[in-house]
Amino acid sequence: MRTMNGEITKRTVTPEQLQEHIGEQVQIHGSIYKIRKMRGFAFVLLRTARQVVQCIYSEEKAGFSLDELVEESCVIFTAEVVAEERSRTGYELHLLSVEVLSKPEEASPIVINNKLVDTSLENLLNYRPITLRNEKERAIFKIQEGITFGIRKFLQENGFTEIHSPKIVYSGAEGGANIFRIGYFGREAYLAQSPQFYKQMMVGVYERVFEIAPVFRAEKHDTSRHLNEYTSVDFEMGYIESFEEIMQTETAMLRSVTEYLKAYYEPELTLLSVTLPTVTEIPAIRFLEAKELVAKEYRREIKDYEDFEPEEEKLLCELIQKKTGSEFVFVTHYPSKKRPFYAMESAENSEVTESFDLLFRGLEITTGGQRIHSYEEQVAKMERLGMNLSLFESYLMMHKYGMPPHGGLGLGLERFTSKLLGQENVRRATLFPRDTGRLEP
């Protein structure tokens, strides 16, 4: 019987450790990203977990032929770490020998080792397992990881408990046509459009909760901002005095995330030339005021008093940035008609809700608001809307047995990432996007 003690002795060093080995021989593993032949020597770029490491091949030092190296081969190099003042890192890596772990069957049909993957979005996504190996492509999702780590850190420090709610559900949270149906042991079930019901229930348990998980929307929209499956960052908090507390919490969270990215994701931010937004103060404007402001400023006619057109969201952001410098803007008090049945209406005007969206660089990235916590009030509203109460028995259970005033929000991770990186299409910030036409890879 063997025994595992949790120790792994790797014979290879990581790129981060090279500094400590100047003047020594080391072994380092990675994938050959690019071979650049020069006069009398060659640069061999090795793709490692996070960095692309430059190695120098010369015939006199290396005990092997350059022909043995193929791009996208996985190798272990033995190399000498030579001090070199002129190098940014303070050393050069001179190749001595190579152990080839694997070779590609053939060369990729798409060139992935240039600065950019020069192909159509369609191809970029079709060949995702390969195109993600490009240095800039993979940096996108490293930053996305940083966003979720930053969010988790902030929420954990602020007393939120992380939950895992079911994605197969009996009834859809928001209802409507945009719901995926699944066969469930002879019954029909749905894919959750949001963790809304569950996060509310859990406010009754932990006061503050969050979840970062997939949600599913069967929307037929085929636009640059819609996905049929995306990662939703949801939080919900109890004992709020007004829905402004939710906006304040999101403001603090976004500030915290940008600081986290600055601290830990500088290499990727630099590689992608990302300009992080400054999150000092975020203006909040009422929906109707926003509509009128945009109409007046840009001499547009208001066609729809209940919703924004995408163009209006862009113009509003442009305007707010010009006026206040903020790239974010909260739009508050959306019409009751356009908000779900659990949205709390304003005390002074039941036509509008205690709700908000957050727009960032022209796009809605968050929807949130205060929810109805009184059983009586919630039941009355559902009856007014002609809803079948019996379908919501387990949801209403929490109201029936006591709930604090509460509210929360959902933030679309891919939308936020794409806008942060200045991308035009949300698919660019989705690892393996799902849309009406795409189920693969």
Place this chain on the structure above:
Amino acid sequence: MRTMNGEITKRTVTPEQLQEHIGEQVQIHGSIYKIRKMRGFAFVLLRTARQVVQCIYSEEKAGFSLDELVEESCVIFTAEVVAEERSRTGYELHLLSVEVLSKPEEASPIVINNKLVDTSLENLLNYRPITLRNEKERAIFKIQEGITFGIRKFLQENGFTEIHSPKIVYSGAEGGANIFRIGYFGREAYLAQSPQFYKQMMVGVYERVFEIAPVFRAEKHDTSRHLNEYTSVDFEMGYIESFEEIMQTETAMLRSVTEYLKAYYEPELTLLSVTLPTVTEIPAIRFLEAKELVAKEYRREIKDYEDFEPEEEKLLCELIQKKTGSEFVFVTHYPSKKRPFYAMESAENSEVTESFDLLFRGLEITTGGQRIHSYEEQVAKMERLGMNLSLFESYLMMHKYGMPPHGGLGLGLERFTSKLLGQENVRRATLFPRDTGRLEP
């Protein structure tokens, strides 16, 4: 236009802050968990985000009648923090006044504020939104949060990148009948049984990746250890020298998690009287040896040479603990017939695979192993198994264009939690379980 600056000034203090306010008046919010009437006064237990705080009601001090307080009411108390040497906390909380934020419509049909919720598992789950309010019930999922936080911290520190892979997929990773079908814009799609394909693809990108997300299994088993939706902790790592590296990494991870729980979740561990396992060394035994050992030791006949019976897993764990003291045991080299098409077979014997399960306290909680990384080898094996290669084009893309030796594992979060807490049924450690009969709440 208003402005959000990210600051929230709460008028209430948290239980953790009470210590700093001895001798002062404070406001504190929460839900009334239990009222215990004594001779001349009453204990009022206030359920807050993480603690149940004991308050003292006496007619002379309080400016309100005890009748105003109802269990599961949400309130803001004004109270005096009185120094009291005999109290464990060093103070007592004397109620002065109350602001009632909400009242339950009626009393819960299930008593939730005793030490245990004394009801059937069926009822416990039917009334989840309410029964989770019980102090011990909610402690289960607080510890579960601690497990994921501990895992994330370990993986982050060890160079793993967190990913979000799609749950709606074109073909099932493991195939077979246990797959949920969904309608997808006129086509048929499936719910992912695991992130297997995607985490492998991402090894080609980041070398080491992980994901903590829901997976879906349409298994008809209705046992104490099966769920149709559960949270899978998956990691996958490249450049391994053998599959032992994966077991070593899991050993280190489990050790790290128990230390994390000890450091940050002591209140819940104490409340639930949890005995954390010691993770110093985990024995690893070959599948066939394990079968024979159990057969010999317990005088059992081996009926199935390709798999364990649940009873055998229990007996093996019992035996290993007796012999080595370890509550964990790795079982290695499972028969090739029982492992998926991507499992790497042992060089010395193709009848077995470079794979393992981890058993803990009688139950399999992890399956892992090394994967085939050579295109040629993978295609040959798939052809031998009569598989339709055209369905796996995007999966095989990674092999075709070069992959490092790699492997990984999946750990069932709910199974691990339930065994850690000494529970008999995995549903006890699932927030809102899904099984063949349960879709609600």
